[in-house]
Amino acid sequence: METAATQPASHYSGANDTVKLSAPHTTDYGLEVIRRNRSVVAFQPEKIAIAITKAFLAVEGQHSANSARIRDQVAQLTSSVVDALTRRLPGGGTVHIEDIQDQVELALMRFGAHDVARAYVLYREKHAEQRAAQQPLESESPTLHVDVGGQRQLLDGVAFLAVCREVCIGLNGVNAEQVWAQTLTNLYDGMPLAAVWQALVLAARTLIEIEPDYAKVAARLLLSQLRLEATGSALTQADMAEAYTGCFAEFIAAGVAAELIDPRLAEFDLERLGQALLAERDLQFDYLGLQTLYDRYFLHIDGRRIELPQCFFMRVAMGLALNEIDRETRAIEFYRLLSSFDFMCSTPTLFNSGTRHPQLSSCYLTTVSDDLDGIYQSIKENALLQKYAGGLGNDWTPVRALGSRIKGTNGHSQGVIPFLKVVNDTAVAVNQGGKRKGAVCAYLENWHLDFEEFLELRKNTGDERRRCHDMNTAAWVSDLFMQRVRDNAEWTLFSPVDTPDLHDLYGAAFAEAYQAYEAKAERGEIKLYKRIGAVQLWRKMLTMLFETGHPWITFKDACNLRSPQQHAGVIHSSNLCTEITLNTSNDETAVCNLGSVNLAAHLVEHDGAWQLDADKLQRTVTTAMRMLDNVVDINFYATPKARNANLRHRPVGLGMMGFSDCLHRLGLAYASQDAVEFADYSAELLCYYAYQASADLAEQRGRYSSFSGSLWQQGLLPPDTLARLSETRGDLGVVAGGRLDWDALRQRIAQVGMRNSNCVAIAPTATISNIVGVSAAIEPVYQNLYVKSNLSGEFIVVNAALVRELKTLGLWDAVMVADLKYFDGSLAAIERVPADVKARYATAFEIDPEWLIEAAARRQKWIDQSQSLNLYVAAPTGGKLDQMYRLAWQRGLKTTYYLRTLGATAMEKTGDDAAPKVCWITDPDCEACQ
Structure with a gap:
């Protein structure tokens, strides 16, 4: 056989x-x-x-x-x-x-x-x-039959070829006959009709590596299959303008009857909304984006999808417009923004908006109290919040360390680690209905006596009862520790039961209290503590980060000293993806609602050069902020602590994606000062318009209830707080000042207030960037040609911008495809590619991570929360990691995310030496936030 x-x-x-x-x-x-x-x-x-x-x-x-x-x-x-x-x-x-x-x-x-x-x-x-x-020189195509509902029928190859030709209309470099010829190789006699459609899609998908527009061909073929599934009719693109209008009301009715959709959606003017659907926007999708929506987002009844793409976007828009006075007008406004791909809501919002369980928020941050009731209540809340697609960040610092005395039993505590094992297993058990894995990150301050064992949670050796392989960990690091590292001084680990106020202190107050506790330990007034060299602990943190991917390094003082909500509490941790910095306490679970602007969609060509369209960006941000603010009121809250905190402070997190696509269009290398300047300018525009939009909403709807006493109310905006950090750190090395009129914005906020305590956070956008078809968030290009794996399968990803440029140079051919495959998507070793092209299309591991940090520092100047910043190191050494993370601290970054590395021998492919595969420490995509 x-x-x-x-x-x-x-x-x-x-x-x-x-x-x-x-x-x-x-x-x-x-x-x-x-x-x-x-x-x-x-x-x-x-x-x-x-x-x-x-x-x-x-x-x-x-x-x-x-x-x-x-x-x-x-x-x-x-x-x-x-x-x-x-x-x-x-x-x-x-x-x-x-x-x-x-x-x-x-x-x-x-x-x-x-x-x-x-x-x-x-x-x-x-x-x-x-x-x-x-084979004979001329051979006729075999006669094939298909199974249609149990009946054997002759395959109509002419009709299928016509479908291939239709989906290729308007695309460059694609060939319908080639798609059909490739499909024929995958057909057999008696094949089910549905399998023929699937074979068409797979045939187009195999051609993506030679021509990126085949991704759109595959998407359109999948779209034909989806239309047949959802409507029962084989509809062409020309049919869809009328078909959408007719089927939209039927879709809503079917969803309500199946108890999937909120019955209030049936009360909208469905005829008006159906007429507003833009069928031509179906043609924007690449295959990866549409397949992702098909597999995980479109509503289905017994496995049959009942949503088409524009119905999906309108359903999400209607769910966000439920409380608007003119619901239809706002729903159409929101729909047009989403369906244009100029902005996209986060995954939980897309999953659940307009449904009977509208859990629309992305991130939850909790603080765990130091008692058995509080610990298990936190674990229960984790399960409830994860059930509907929330990503979690847990602050475990208050929980007493191993060996601490328990008054109630006169025994000794087992510390934090055994409870984290329960948290880990809960995340595995509650997997959001199979849509996504449950996801949680535990944070611990690095003065906690259990911190050294906390560092080893992800190791593959040791006692499995004290290992957590499915959860993430992050270190909450103070400036005082970093100064001790710099000075090669000692560091002391305490149990929080002996030093309870350290948890709520930061900056100079933390340093003063910490040194006082060290003095008490010297005098014998504190029995349970440990002295360790700060450099020794720092090295162990970086070693574990390299070996296991954890803990992520996050900076407590930068988060708190620059927080606009200092008057209302303390930031004790970030979230699952390290972009959210909100206060938590025993009484408040912080909640954040996310969405991201597609920066690449806001470039416009002017006098032969590309630039950001500031006016369009302002319009996009204004509507997006209204949508995010609506989430606060519509959201389904699994716990009272989450509801109370979100309604009181109303934080949102507007982010960006497509940053690398912008650099390609602008002709800039990521590793360049020009790219750093673009990072500065694009972040300034995004943040300025977000804060301005929140002020406008405050004038219309009222200020958030804890506004009084905030830095907003004091006239201190995020760029102003950079000076506060400089006072404790010295010169951060970040260029101050910007291009917009921040004085006018300060006056506006002083007059009308702010609707939202926090406005901007750059999330990973791992999934929604796939839907839109742009590079993720602020990431450099991973590889120029590679296979991406996610819950929907494996997808060929090719850098379309590079292909366009190589075509212009006459360099795009089968040999180039083979070379890119062999060299893991890198141009560096391909001699015929010009040096300037290599620089502009350098992949993530070819860019010195200092450039990523410098660009992030410029963004952080404007952002009131943080950003998910992955760092890539091709050949990691202890010295390199030390230099990199110290620079991140010195530049005032609030958080860092994954450390990505390559296998030590994967740097070179010469002679007969076989280089191993790329060795990611962890999964390359975090899909919990987006």
Whole structure:
């Protein structure tokens, strides 16, 4: 039996006699394999293992047949291929033999077995040529039939080719005949009609790497499939203007009847809203974006989607306009903003707006109290908040350390760690209805006596009862500690039961109290403490960060000294993705509502140069802030503490995405002073208009209730607070001043107040940037060509801007595609690419992380909360990490997020040395916030 994995070749002969493979577990994957002769056979993973083994033996020789290393590598690679196929077809289906071989090739490249992959590719090409030579010069396409509702019908190839031609209209570099020819290779006689549609999509998807616009072809083919599923009719794009108007009311009625949609949506003027739907905006989607919506966002009844894209955006808009006086007008305004891709709400809002459970907020921050009731109440609240798509940040600093006395039992505490294990398992158990994994981050100040053990929570060795592999951790670090590191001084760890006020202090007050406790320990008045070199603890933090990805480094004093809400409490932690900085206490759970502006959609060409359209950005931000403010009142709150805090302070977090896309359009390298200046200017515009919009809303709707006493009320805006941090740190090295009239804004806020205590936070946008089709948040480009894996499967991602430029230079061809694959999406080693192009399209690991920090520091000047800042280090060393994180502190950053690294030997691909795959410490995407 021929399968994708079978590779009979003379130099492989005898391999089956010498290699002993363990029998795979019998698993029903629901997959079948289409052979080249169009017969269909069962999917057998063991064939993949055999083929990969033969490929290794062909390169390394028969003497390595019984090598434990090869067996382990084969098992790992086979699992990778099977996982890729099942992710792509989670409900089962058919896959062509060539597709499986493509996955084997991809797995070998990812693993770093480049010599083996090269031999595998050459073998495939050789046998493809042999098959071609054996076939007649002219062969007719085979007669195929499809199964339609149990009836066998002749496949109408002409009709399907017409569909391919329709979806290619208006796109460059795509070919309908090529899509259909690719599809035919994946068809077999008697195939279900739905599987033919799926084969069309998969065929277009395989072509994305050679022409990015095939991503739109695949999206439009998926759209045709979706229309058939949702409406029962095969509708063309030309049909949709009328069809949307007709089906919108039916969709709302069906959703209400199925108890999915809030019945109040049926009270809108549905005819008016249906007429406002813009069918042409369906054509904006790339495949990754539409597939993500299809799999996870569109409402469905018994697995059948009942939403089309524009119905989805209108449903979200209606949910956000429920309390507006002129609901229809506002719903249309919100719909137009969302469907234009100029702005996108966060994932929880998209999931739940307009439904019967409108949990629209993204982030929750809690403080855990030091008693059993409070601890387990916090864990219960975690579960309730996670149930409807909330990402959590827990402040565990108040909980007494291991060995502390418990008065009630006259015993000794087991410390923080055992409770964190319960938190970890709760996050796994409550997975948001299967839509996303439960997600939580535990924060601990680094003077806590349990902090050293806290650092080891993510290690793969040690007592599993004191390990948490599924949750995130972050260190809440004071300026005093960083100064002790700088001075190579000692640091003291305490139990918070002995130093209860440290938790609520920061800045000079914290330093004074901390030193007083150290003096008490010296006098013997505090028994439970530990002295450690500050540099020693800092090194352990960075070592664990490198080895396990945790804890993230966040800075307590920068967050609090610059907080506009200092009068109303203390910031004790950030959130799951480190962009939210809000007060928490035993009585208040901080809540933040997120959404992000697509910065790339606000570029305009003027006199042959691209620039930000400030007027359009102001219009977008004004509407977006109104939408975010509406979330506060509409939101479903799982706990009273969350409701009370959110209604009292009304914080929101407006962010941005598409920053790297802007740099590409502007012709700027991320590693340049010009990019730093653009980061400064774009953040200033975003923040200025956000604060201005909040002031306008305050005039219309009233100030948030805790406004009195805030820095806003005192006339101190976020850029003004930079000086406060400088007073304690010295010169931050951040250029002050901006381009807009901040004095006028101060006067405006003094006159009318603010509607929201906090306005701006740059979240990761891992998922909504996929929906919109732009680069995530403020991230550099990961690779220029790679395969992205998420809950919807695997997707080829190619930098369309680079492709356009290489086409202009006459450099985009099959060889360039192969080179990009081989060099992990990097241009650096491709000699024919000009140096300036290499600089502008440098990938994340090729950019010195200092440039990321400098750009972030300029943004932080304007932002009232924080930003999710990933840092990339190709060849990490202790000195490099020390320098990088000290610079982040010195520049006044409030938080940092993931540390991304490469395997130590992945830096170079020369001679016969096989470089291993990229080694991420953790999953490259955080989807909890966005």
